[in-house]
Amino acid sequence: MTVLPDIKNFINGRWQPAAGQFQPRNPATQEPIANVADSSEADIDAAVQAAREAFGSWKRLNPTVRAGYLHRIGDAVAAREQELARAITLEMGKTIGESTGEVQKLATAFHYYAEEATRVNGEIIPNDTDGFTSMVVHEPIGVVGAITPWNYPLELIGWKLCASLAAGCTIVVKPSEYSPVSAAALFECIDSADLPAGVANLVLGSRGPGPMLVAHPGIDKLAFTGSTATGTAIAKNIPTAKPLSMELGGSCPMIVTDKADVPMAVKGAARRGFRNAGQICIAINRIYVHQDVYADFVDGLTAAVAAMKTGNGMDPATDVGPMTTPDGVDKVEAHVKDAVGNGAVVTTGGGRVASLAPGNFYEPTVISDCTPAMLIMHEETFGPVVGIMPYADLDEAIDLANGTEAGLAAYVYTQDLAQSFDLGRRLDFGNVAVNNVDAGIMNAPYGGRKGSGYGYEHGKEGLHGYLQLKHVRIQHGA
Template identity: 60%
Template sequence: MTDPRQCEMYIDGRFGNGGETEWLDVMNPGTEQIIARAPDARAPVVDAAVAAAKEAWQTWRWTNPFERSQLLHAIGDKVTLAERLIATAITEEMGKPLGEARGEAKKLAKAFHYYAEEAVRVFGSTIPNEDDGFISIVEKEPVGVVGAIAPWNYPVELIGWKLAAALAAGCTIVVKPSEYTPSSAQGLFRCLDEAGLPPGVANLVMGARETGRLLVGHPDIDKVAFTGSQAAGEDIYRTVRGITPLSLELGGSCPLIVTGNADIERAVAGTLRRAFRNAGQICISINRAYVHESVYGRFVDQLASGARSLVVADGLLRENADVGPMTTRAGVAKVERHVADARERGAQILCGGGRPDGATRGLYYAPTVIADCTPGMLVMHEETFGPVIGVAQYRSLDDAIAEANGTPSGLAAYAYTENIKESFTLSKRLDFGNVSINHVDAGIMNAPYGGRKQSGTGYEHGHEGMESYLHLKHVRLRHGA
């Protein structure tokens, strides 16, 4: 066994540990071995990173957008070259199979190329005045220094959404990755360094919760962008100073509705993908399903059969495994609590419900289908964030929609139906920021992505994702003509 590698932060164009003496262990969840150590940054390091970003902003904000665009394209190209290295770090630290991790790295590169193009599309407007000799010009300007915090489940892609959009808008940024996944973030910042991004424009600090609090509460942070749990989002609301703009993506307990007019085979295939991919550790994972009584039996039988056939394995040893280990012991404990609650309340565990056969180490949990669920069960109203889905049957579509809308979350919802009227009824009445009908890919790079209710505020993806890093200036000019 080799010694754990030491991760480095990136501040003002230089890699190093910032002189920190406190370190955090990073575990491979597939083996439960410590594979890396990361600095746990305190106030002096956070202060230095924010100061570097503030200083760089005085130049970066005025950098020609076509030059910013070229740098973002260069970063995207560097990410493509480093794809396997970044993906390996993802798999080692959070467990998703290497094939999935490489897909994440590809989408990271795509984000930089997309926002490279958006950088030159920051358009203002002119507004007529009722008085002759005046013109009103509305300009868009970068908000300033951004503090960004990303989670461990998509450790580089969710940094990339914030980083690429902020840089395209002319902001500078300080990023804190999850303490569970520092190495992949370091790999991304090596790409920024190699692409020639000016010092201070993007900075990387590492640490746990206190580091994040220091960052979002820093007086020189002009905007906060965060993806994570609802509890952490509420904590950020209480921590930011003054009137700091926030973008919060806080996940949720995402529902699926399968009507009597659905293509059941297609619905099952989509559910297997979106309930168990990344071991269910996705903000838009299908947590709970409501299936019409006429097709309920077929659906749950096929879903359970499909879940049993999924390959659960170490994603480094089996690159194309379907499901890897969960990332944290706390996550496994929550899954166990939800499954035990459903069992005690009379639900049927059709498959899974514990560790996979033969697993002797690692944070593995077998894909689990729970049938005959009722609204009071935890799996039907809390976000499980693991490879578990609860299924209930319904009689009327109104009832199914009411149940789907009946939690405080509002990030994504899914439905399967071949009936056009049902499709439009569902798309209109499901109270979620993203609604997917007859497929399970709720987000695309060139369309806005965000939640409602307790699932957050603000948007990522699309031109709207960059707009949140801009604010407006009205210039009213008297020219006399």
């Protein structure tokens, strides 16, 4: 019999078990992969108390010293790249190449925010009366509660953890129940860097610990990434007024104009529509293509997606791994059924992969001849499926792209400079990528609008989300 590893909480600088345990499963095989601590209210209390006690000294620590800790953690992450990548693929399924890239970007985030820690500047404000000086200074908010999802299990912890620690906050992280193993491996890196006890804490669990952390009175700010529905529920259940930052669902559109380089657009749609099996908040979900280039685009994307290999993410030859949850597969299946039942055409894919059962596999799927009323064209599918519809008038395409509650990212392909700037201005999204599908970079703000959340990660704006302003007005004589 295989002996499963025991994954514990990390509280106040020590690895600690919880009273209960649960077993996450490999989505490619459905085999259990670990015995994981299932935290109780007492565990949450202990973690928040540890963060509260550590905050008093951490906030006063010279920023260059905080930067040194972040650099050391970044180095530790880089040194354990393959171990961390394998943990990601084992528990949530993405290809080992994508997991490796995620770990590399995580290490970059630690080094980036180490440098930003030393660049938090205030300002002097002129007074209308002589003999006074007004200073505006930035101070850390306090203890941060971070609730993170499974689709980018390390990066989405890292963005919050790096920025909050750089700002002088302390943190309690509760990762998804589907991705506790990689989170624990990251905290081993943190432990190896000798970060002061209580500055960063990890509490694991299935369903209960998240709501407990949200409701805890000792949390000064909550940072969440996940679905719009869960984010809305969290916002309604915050017991007291406190800062929130939320990155929620996408349902991201792509517009291909009559001036587009069609092969380039096909390549972009194949990458951003099917990377991580489509389980990305900024994944391309719905595509609007000008009628003059529609047939070429559909044929090109169909061929590109049909060539993708579906399989276990540990196989380097795999292009699309399993979906992480059975519920996710069910949702994809429902969206495809709805589209086909309302007249759309599946040009490739369209079903579960029976040969890979009982894994959570769904074929990479392209659906053409869609209409706005179809679920795939106005709800986030969050799976390896894209819907395509033709348009005749660019204003119509813009209205359709803007016509949902999503406002995270949008994509445009056009070789016309006027169209590039016009679409960049008129698309109501926090991120617009033109002739590329990388909507976020580390040193620029990343965040959504409307139902896709509020607040920012990445860039100096990501760090400033963990700071609060103070006005100090000093009278020193006329």
